[in-house]
Amino acid sequence: MNDQALLDIIGGIVSNLKSAISIPIGISNKHIHLSQADFQKLFPNKQMTVLKELNQPGEFASEQTVTAIGPKGELRNIRILGPFRKESQVEFSMTDARQLGLKLPIRLSGEIEHTPGITLKSEFGECTLEKGVIVAKRHIHMSPADAKLLQVTQGECVNVRVNxxxxxxxxEDCAIRIGEKFKLEMHIDTDEANAGNITPQSVARFVE
Ligand SMILES: [Zn+2]
Known part of the structure; x- marks a missing residue:
């Protein structure tokens, strides 16, 4: 057998393997990541307390929620996720954005330059963010070992199918996010879940 024939066989095995792997799906409702300084403005002299651990190690939903005030309306009960981040970031669905009267860019978490800001309030305080309000770009978390197995690289975009x-x-346009602590999981928002009648039991599979 020549080298090309062998490579074609290996390529075929890898693509079969990729499409055989079930990727669990996490559906994100609107939520917010706060810096410690912004949390203190909203909850002076209070602590962030854990409501529930999330699937990604170290991440949790806190018991605290805030209200966002947009030009056209308010959204209440926005869950704060911990731990604290260096910069605050608010993640809405496009439906949320419409309700608030905001036009939001689709961004990867952490890429918040030139994004809109918003005013947040709690029963204890208020805080205006100058930037950091986004619609999160859908993405797939995985470990370096998973990435090697699946032959994908950081930031690459892939296509998946959900039955x-x-x-x-x-x-399409699912960004790969590789981290030492990441567990294999795709993150989409509630609009995307509704578009595909996706439940927490649904799984995604790679397609070409
Ligand atoms: Zn995520």
Whole structure:
């Protein structure tokens, strides 16, 4: 067998392997990551307390929520996720953005230059963010070992298929996010989940 034939066989095995792996799906409702300084403005002399651990190690939903005030409306009960981040970031669905009267860019978490700001309030305080309000770009978390197995690289965009009751869907533009502590999981928002009738039991699979 020549080298090319062998490479073609290996390529075929890898692509079969990729499409055989089930990727769990996490559906994110609107939420906020806060810097410690911004948290203190909203909750003076109070602590962030854990409501529930999330799937990604170290991440948790806190018991605290805030209200966002947009030009056209308010959204209440926005969950704060911990731990604290260097910079505050608010993640809304496009439906949330419309309700608030905001036009938001689709960004990867952490890429918040030139994004809109917003005013947040709690029953104890208020805080105006100058930037950091985004619609999160859908993405797949994985460890370096998973990335090696799946032959994908940091920041690469892939396509996945999700089978569902009556609304099976293919998502393009899914960014790969590799981290030592990451567990294999795709993150989408509530609009994307609704578009594909996706539930927490649904799984995604790579497609070409
Ligand atoms: Zn994520």
């Amino acid at each position: 569902s009751e009556g609304r099976s869907i293919i998502f």
